[in-house]
Amino acid sequence: MQEHSLGKKVKRLRNSQGISQEFLAEESGLSIRTIQRIEKGETSPNGDTCRKLSDALKVSPNDLMGWTQVEDVEFLKKLNLSALTFIFFPLLGILVPALMWISKKDKVKDVDKIAKKVINFEIMWVILLFLIPVIIKPILFGFIDLLMEVLLSSFNMSYSRLGFDHLTDAKIIWILMYLVNIYYIIVNTFRIHDEKKIKYFPSIKFLKN
The missing domain is CATH 1.10.260.40 (lambda repressor-like DNA-binding domains)
Known part of the structure; x- marks a missing residue:
């Protein structure tokens, strides 16, 4: 056909x-x-x-x-869900969807669009993950410290960070990032099922559509 x-x-x-x-x-x-x-x-x-x-x-x-491409929503959902492999190792969230994309490239409708959005997000996520100890943590917790000091000083109270060390700070952000990644993947899988556009943020177009 x-x-x-x-x-x-x-x-x-x-x-x-x-x-x-x-x-x-x-x-x-x-x-x-x-x-x-x-x-x-x-x-x-x-x-x-x-x-x-x-x-x-x-x-x-x-x-x-486009005339030879078939609609396969189930495959697109599996491709999107394959990014969950980042849980075992961050780079798997890029490699597994990429391999699935290559296997069905030019064969399944919208596979390029879905794969590129997923991979772009996972690349960005991995970059941010490794930047946490160097850039993100000092900026985020520095802002929190400043905000708390300003708020508590108005009540003549001193601010203590509850003994958190730098490693604990980083772990908190890492846990949040893992939860955000899982959330996006699950929500976008439902969006694919409902034939809606998927949304990943933040994302840089390393692979352009």
Whole structure:
């Protein structure tokens, strides 16, 4: 069914541009037999073949390959949930979704969009995780200390940090970050199930859509 859809798309685009199968074969670098088989739905072209066809037909690969992509919400949910592997080791939250993405790239609708958002967030999360002892902790707890001192001084009270050391401070932030990551993954899994856009914050577009 998918092959027939792509074949019809290729044939329709070719006819609308008034070009022959021979010309399309020459422009794309594919054999005329390959073009004929694709248009008849006798073969399922790979990503490279689709890109050659899209260049020759002057359309974007997404427009052309979108006809071969299937909707698989369950896979998208599993891809999103695979980021929970960060619990065992932070980098797994990046590597596992990336491997699942590669396995279904150009085959499942919206897989690129979901995978890139998840991976971008997990990359940002890992960076922040390792910056905690150096940057985040001093800034956050420095602000808390200043705020508490100002508030308590108005009541002629002194502020004590309850004996927390620097390692305890870092552990508190790490625990909060792990909880935030888990929260985002679970909430966005429900959003995928409801066919809504997923939202991850903060996130930098290391992988652009």
